[in-house]
Amino acid sequence: MAEEQKNLIETDIVIIGGGAAGFFTAINLAEQRPDLRILIVEKTLLLLAKVQISGGGRCNVTHACFDPQKLTSYYPRGHKELLGPFHIFNTNHTIEWFKKRNIELKTEADGRMFPVSNTSETIVQCFLQEAQKQNIRIEKKFEVQEIRNLNHKTYEIEGRYAIVRAKAVVLAAGGHAKESQLEYLKTLNLEIVPPVPSLFTFNLPQHPITQLMGLSVAETEIKILETKDVFRGPLLITHWGLSGPAVLKLSAFAARKLHDLEYRYTVRVNWCLEYNEESIRQVLMQIKSEYAYKKANQKPSFAAHLPQRLWEYMLQSAEIKDGDTWQNINNKQMGILSKSLCAMDIPAQGKTTFKEEFVTCGGIKGKEIDFKTMQLKKHPGIFVAGEIINIDGITGGFNFQAAWTTAYIAAKGMADTL
Ligand SMILES: Cc1cc2nc3c(=O)[nH]c(=O)nc-3n(C[C@H](O)[C@H](O)[C@H](O)COP(=O)(O)OP(=O)(O)OC[C@H]3O[C@@H](n4cnc5c(N)ncnc54)[C@H](O)[C@@H]3O)c2cc1C
Structure with a gap:
């Protein structure tokens, strides 16, 4: 369709993306500046699709971490950039924001915060109703293909059937799986960190x-030998591999390095945190001398926390047979058992999405953005919010918190400058 045939829509603010960050920006801006016409354009037919399916359908809205500095430590990318923004809008503000709209959040034992209703529908409906109340216009099936900065005061965004002209643009189009999907930003000449997935098992x-699928050990240390990244936490053995909080954390902090290794790497597990390969060997030698006639398949006290099947798996790996007593075990077997207990090396190949939850590591580089207003330094009328920025957190509500924070600041930035 030729450009002149496309509809021209004039508005004050156009927000690209009808997701978490797009709606949060629109609602906060409308409250501060009811005089501005706000339009959200969304490429699909679904609004707030990720909010709807988030947190297993319960929406993990944020995390009960109230210190801005500590909060930043949950972001493998963006921890430096988020410190200032978290002083302006953090978990406390998120809780207050929803409370003001009659949505109470509850905290689970691990710190994750959900709506008391236990359904993401509460959050989706809140946003939709607020948007309606504030007369925010929404155009679905509008995929932005190009953005033009006409004169640093007027901007145009172009979709297949229409062109929108506005005084300011908000980029809130979320994470993109491939760099090619960010083609529409090309005219802005921004530095983009190529996207790769984060949060996987x-x-x-x-x-x-x-x-041994289904087994878990509450306290382990997991290290990726090639990258040297290491975390402690519960480890779960699944039918395809390894999962659990420590694995997800590693996948986030080592996301780019693991991508560069084409997801072929070696995981080293220490199942007995108080020991290392050397010290556990000494413990085993002592057991051998003190309990020579005791059967090895009866777990010694230091291994009390290990599931019996895991202990037996380690014995089998050292070729220690079912009825063997400690006196039957030779030095080589002792060495293999010590390694299994404190430095078990497991070759990994490939990744699996965790409960369908994932985020993108990559996006618009932090140095392109003034984090006091969320404006692009090269294009002061263009604001950014949410996962489109090269910021991502580990699982636990941190990704939404980054979306609320950056969206709130973008809204304030526009309210103050336009
Ligand atoms: C299954 C799943 C569960 C999750 N659960 C949680 C959770 O419980 N807690 C948490 O903190 N995080 C969770 N996350 C991460 C969280 O959902 C995202 O970090 C968050 O949604 C980012 O918000 P956003 O607005 O930046 O992007 P999105 O929510 O992805 O919204 C971006 C929108 O922009 C639209 N768009 C893209 N390109 C264009 C274009 N060219 N033109 C117009 N529109 C466009 C997209 O269609 C989309 O609707 C989860 C992610 C997944 C996949």
């Missing part, structure tokens, strides 16, 4: 340990 194709 580790695949161990055909590894015998996967036969």
Whole structure:
């Protein structure tokens, strides 16, 4: 369709993306500046699709972490940039924001915060009703293909059937799986960090340990040998590999390095945190001398926290047979058992999405943005919010918190400057 045939829509603010950050920006701006005409354009037919399915349908809105500095530590990318913004809008503000709209949040034992209703529908309906109340216009099936900065005062965004002309633009189009999907930003000449996935579990194709699926150990240390990244936490063995909080954290902090390794790497697990390979060997030697006639398949006290099947798996790996007593175990077997306990090396290959939840590591580089207003330094009338920025957090409500914070600041930035 030729450009002249396209509809021209004039507005004050156009927000690209009808997701978490887009709606939060629109509602906050409308409250501060009811005089401005606000339009959200969304490429699909669905509004707030990720909010709807988030947190297993319950929406993990934020995390009970109230210190801005500590909060930043949950972001593998963006921790420096978010410190200032978190002093302006943090978890406390999120809780207040929803409370003001009659939505109470509750905190679970691990710090994740959900609506008391236990359904993401509460959050989706809140946003939709607020948007309606504030007369925010929404155009669905509007995929932005190009953005033009006409004169640093007027901007145009172009979709397939229409062109929108506005005084300011908000980029809130979320994470993009491929760099090619960010083509519409090309005219802005921004530095983009190529996107790669974050938040995934580790695949161990055909590894015998996967036969122990369903087992978990509450305290482990997991290290990726190639990247040296290391975290402590519960570890879960699944039918495809390894999962659990420590694995997800590693996948986030090492997201780019693991991508560069084409997801082939070695995971080293310490199942007995108080020991290392050397010290556990000494403990084993002592057991051998003190309990020579005791069967090895009866777990020693230091291994009390390990599931019996895992202990037996380690014995089998050292070729220690079912009825063997400690006196039967030779030095080589002792070495293999010590390594299994404190430095078990498991080759990983590939990744699996965690409960369909993922975020993008990558996006618009932080240095392009003035984090006091969320404006692009090169294009002062263009604001950014949410996952489109090279900021992402680990699982637990941190990604939405970054979306609320950046959206709130973008709204304030526009309210103050336009
Ligand atoms: C299954 C799942 C569960 C999750 N659960 C949680 C959770 O419980 N807690 C948490 O903190 N985080 C969670 N996350 C992450 C969180 O959903 C995102 O970080 C958050 O939605 C980012 O908000 P956003 O507005 O930046 O992007 P999005 O919510 O993705 O919204 C962006 C919108 O822009 C639209 N768009 C894209 N390109 C264009 C274009 N060219 N033109 C017009 N529109 C466009 C998209 O269609 C989309 O609707 C989850 C993610 C997934 C996938």
